Amino acid sequence: TFVAPVPAGRTSVGGFEGSPLDPRYTFESFVVGASNRMAHAGATQVAETALGEAPGFNPLYIHSAVGLGKTHLLHAIAWEVKRRSPNAQVLYLTAERFRYQFVEALRSQDPLAFKEKFRGINVLLIDDLEFMHGERTEQEFDHIINSLLDGGRQVVVASARAPNHVERLNERMRSRLQRGLVTEIGTLDHELRLKVLEKRLAEKRANDPSFTLSREILALLAERLTESGRELEGAITRLYATWQYMRTSITPDVAETVIRDLVQGLEPRRIKIEDILRIISRHFGVSKGDLLSQRRHRSVVWPRQVGMYLAKQLTARSLPEIGRRFGNRDHTTVLHAIRKIEGELSGNPRLKEELEELKRLLSH
Incomplete structure (x- = not known):
C-alpha cells in the first residue's frame, strides 16, 4: 500500500514564518555512530536545556559536508523543544530565508519590525550559514544573534564549514559562535552506513512488514554507497518502490541495478x-x-x-x-x-x- 508523505511543519514566531520542518527528522530517526556522536549529544542536551536557566551549549554550531545529518539534528531540536514545551517560541530558518525576509523588510521600509520579530524567540535555529549573503543582511544577523545570546536565548547554527572558515563572518561574530560547542559531523564509516540502512529499512517495514532485504543486500549497499545518509535513504526508498512494483523479493542483481543508477546519478555531469x-x-x-x-x-x-x-x-x-x-x-x-x-x-x-x-x- 502506498503511504502518503507526511506534510512538513513550520515554526513561526510573532507572525514570522520559519522554513519548513520535516516531521521525519527527529531524534528517534537519527542514527548515532562514531562520526556524529558528539554532535548528537550536543543537540540532545540543547533540546533538553534550551528553556532552562542555563542552556547547555550556547551557541551550538554543527558543521559537515552535505547529507551527513546537520539539518536532521536542527529539525530534531525544534521538534523536541516544541514537544516538551508547546508554547515555546522556536524559529527554524535557512540563511536564504533569513536574507529574503530581511530584504523584504528593507523594501517595505520596515527593518525595525523585522528586528522586533526576533525579540520573543526562545530558540533560534539557522541552517546553511554559508549562504548568508549581503553586507546589510550580515550586519542584521550579527545584531540579532548577539542580542539573543546576551539575553540567554538558545542559538543553534549549521553550516558546511567551521566558523573560522566562513569568509563572511566578522571577527566578533566568529569568536561569538566559537564560544559554545563547535562540533563536526565526519563521514559515515561502514558500520554507521549499515546502521542507517537497517534503520531506514525498519521504518519502511513499520508501514509494510512484508517488505524485506537480505543481510547480503544491506552489506552491498553499505560497501558501495559511501557519500551520505541521503544516498543510503534514497537506495532503500528506490528498492521499496521496485519491490512494490514487482512484488517479488529483491535479489542482489536488482540491488546492483539500483546502486548503479544511484552512483551514475552521482557521477559529475558535464560541467560548464x-x-x-x-x-x-x-x-x-x-x-x-x-x-x-x-x-x-x-x-x-x-x-x-x-x-x-x-x-x-x-x-x-x-x-x-x-x-x-x-x-x-x-x-x-x-x-x-x-x-x-x-x-x-x-x-x-x-x-x-x-x-x-x-x-x-x-x-x-
Whole structure:
C-alpha cells in the first residue's frame, strides 16, 4: 500500500514564518555512530536545556559536508523543544530565508519590525550559514544573534564549514559562535552506513512488514554507497518502490541495478564554466561581474583563482579558453591561479574540504 508523505511543519514566531520542518527528522530517526556522536549529544542536551536557566551549549554550531545529518539534528531540536514545551517560541530558518525576509523588510521600509520579530524567540535555529549573503543582511544577523545570546536565548547554527572558515563572518561574530560547542559531523564509516540502512529499512517495514532485504543486500549497499545518509535513504526508498512494483523479493542483481543508477546519478555531469562562475559567485558572495572584472581586491581575486582552478580540473577547456571566460585574462594568469591553489592545498586541509564541497555542488 502506498503511504502518503507526511506534510512538513513550520515554526513561526510573532507572525514570522520559519522554513519548513520535516516531521521525519527527529531524534528517534537519527542514527548515532562514531562520526556524529558528539554532535548528537550536543543537540540532545540543547533540546533538553534550551528553556532552562542555563542552556547547555550556547551557541551550538554543527558543521559537515552535505547529507551527513546537520539539518536532521536542527529539525530534531525544534521538534523536541516544541514537544516538551508547546508554547515555546522556536524559529527554524535557512540563511536564504533569513536574507529574503530581511530584504523584504528593507523594501517595505520596515527593518525595525523585522528586528522586533526576533525579540520573543526562545530558540533560534539557522541552517546553511554559508549562504548568508549581503553586507546589510550580515550586519542584521550579527545584531540579532548577539542580542539573543546576551539575553540567554538558545542559538543553534549549521553550516558546511567551521566558523573560522566562513569568509563572511566578522571577527566578533566568529569568536561569538566559537564560544559554545563547535562540533563536526565526519563521514559515515561502514558500520554507521549499515546502521542507517537497517534503520531506514525498519521504518519502511513499520508501514509494510512484508517488505524485506537480505543481510547480503544491506552489506552491498553499505560497501558501495559511501557519500551520505541521503544516498543510503534514497537506495532503500528506490528498492521499496521496485519491490512494490514487482512484488517479488529483491535479489542482489536488482540491488546492483539500483546502486548503479544511484552512483551514475552521482557521477559529475558535464560541467560548464558558466556553472563554475555561478557556484563560485554564490559560495563566496561576490557578483559574477566582479569575478570577470579587473578588480584586484583579495575578496575577488581568491574566488576568481579558485574558479580558474576548478575550471582546469573539471572541464576540458584549455588555459587560454579559461582565461577568456574569466574576463579575457591571459593564460599565464590562469596558470598562476592553478599553481597558487595547488601550493595552498598542501598545507591547508580546510581548503581541500572546501574544494570538495564546491565540486559536489557543481555535480548536483
